Amino acid sequence: MAPKTERAELNRQADLVERAGRYLAGGGLGLFVLPPEVNLVVVEGRGGHVIDANGRDFIDYHLGSGPALLGHAHPEIVAAVGRQLSKGSTYYFLNEPVIRLAERLVNAIPCAEQVHFTGSGSEATFFAMRLARAVTGRDKILKFEGGWHGVSDYSLWGTIPPRPSRYPDAEPDTLGIPAALRGQVLVAPFNDAARAVEIIDRHAGELAAVIVEPLERVLTPVPGFLEALREATRRHEIVLIFDEVVTGFRIAWGGAQERYGVTPDLATYGKAMSGGFPMAAIAGPNGIMKSLDAHRTDRRHLVWASGTLSGNPISATAGLTALDLLSRPGTYDHLHKIGGRLRREIPKIGARYGFAAQTPGEDAVFGVRFTNREPLRTWEDLLTADKDLNLRWSVELLRRGILVNPNEKFYISVAHTDADVDRTLEACDQAFATIAR
Incomplete structure (x- = not known):
């Protein structure tokens, strides 16, 4: 049984999500909402991370849908x-x-x-x-x-x-x-x-x-x-x-x-x-x-x-x-280094588990799409991607503290670190292993 304090924290997030459903149209803030089983309420953002109402730390690759290029609360x-x-x-x-x-x-x-x-x-x-x-x-x-x-x-x-x-x-x-x-x-x-x-x-x-x-x-x-x-x-x-x-x-x-x-x-x-x-x-x-x-x-x-x-x-x-x-020296080199490593490694990890994962886009903003169609150039190409598989994979990432919006983009921030990439790739490996079962 979870300690009393932990149960209270879990109840707090569940309570907030329930209240959102009562008072916010659609229970969210717009068109894109997280799946119910991993829905969360953010209480703080710091650098490339956010904290939810349960006190869990997430590496944030949504960044408010892109505005937090420098990370949260710089x-x-x-x-x-x-x-x-x-x-x-x-x-x-x-x-x-x-x-x-x-x-x-x-x-x-x-x-x-x-x-x-x-x-x-x-x-x-x-x-x-x-x-x-x-x-x-x-x-x-x-x-x-x-x-x-x-x-x-x-x-x-x-x-x-x-x-x-x-x-x-x-x-x-x-x-x-x-x-x-x-x-x-x-x-x-x-x-x-x-x-x-x-x-x-x-x-x-x-x-x-x-x-x-x-x-x-x-x-x-x-x-x-x-x-x-x-x-x-x-x-x-x-x-x-x-x-x-x-x-x-x-x-x-x-x-x-x-x-x-x-x-x-x-x-x-x-x-x-x-x-x-x-x-x-x-x-x-x-x-x-x-x-x-x-x-x-x-x-x-x-x-x-x-x-x-x-x-x-x-x-x-x-x-x-x-x-x-x-405008400071090295800013864009850092974005390309962090995003480039994720773009290179995620398809390799997926391939080890039999998944054709592609990472189209640019290093600072890209997607993960599950499809054998190459190269991805048009909307028709994107329609071949398996959205249900992407959703399952994204849910597993969320369960492991990686905040992504299923079937959308990975946004990279200046605040993301090599350690964040290490943790993300480990979570990707675990997520692929889980959905491969």
Whole structure:
């Protein structure tokens, strides 16, 4: 029998989960929830770890769905935010931290001459698409099958289709999308340059923007794919938008634009950009960004994109400190070392137990997918992965103190250590052994 104190701790977590089910819609905080048998309540995050309500330590590879690139509660971010908090949390008006952060972003992002801040990545992509429609005078948006661009009505098309789409027709991913939007959002296959360009050419007179995750979920772009999008959109004067909410400042200091060598017209940022605090941004050239200028007296030529907390000094201070930390020598080498070792070793361990495990993506953010299909290039390829097997494996990892989101991504942080990797690989071995029985 468990000691009385331990029983009380177990009861505390169970009680909290039960109360969540009563008072939170769906018992969670969004679309992604852990399986009931391993559900947990986080009470603290430190570095690359979190602690649950039972006092259990987990190595965290979800990192709040990506924002905690520097780890949880980084002492320099905590100190800087504390100093700003004593001066006030939000003013709505201009403040020094947000001006300094804008300057820092413009200097770091290849496509940026100006930035505009929003409260979330979903808002950033939504406003970027609105901006594209305004400057082109066209309405339609082309996205890519499997691409995630937040939760706006223009984004949730063709994101999780159960089978390959009938290009360029897209199906809505959720109830509540207006029927009037059908046909306004087109879809193309990721990593198929010929098909994508054919769709762009055919609909050029209607397309305001092509929006793409340069690293689509866990799929890296094949050579020439992003270049083909750039050439076709430039030829037809269509706005090319890179959704860098995940890749920005994560896979390289200059994000996907630096990593893959292609510069879009607009790019959106979030997650790691603000050190774990809520903030996102649109970046682009003056010629497009001027449409956001609220000094315009003729409101017919103004694109509205505003939010109460969008430029708050707390998130801006966290972002400035995060960028200072990320710019230090060796940061990205460390991310590649930690993530690269996991990506190399997990498939080897799986193979010893008869599992075909692949780790597509980049070292700083990747997935584990169980499939014999190689290489993984398209959404159709990802559909061959065994999700039930991934769920079973992930549950076993969670039972061993490794926090992952089943069938999603492994996010690597600067705070993860070689010792964390050792413990993770040991847990992976045990998890594979268990599901092989």
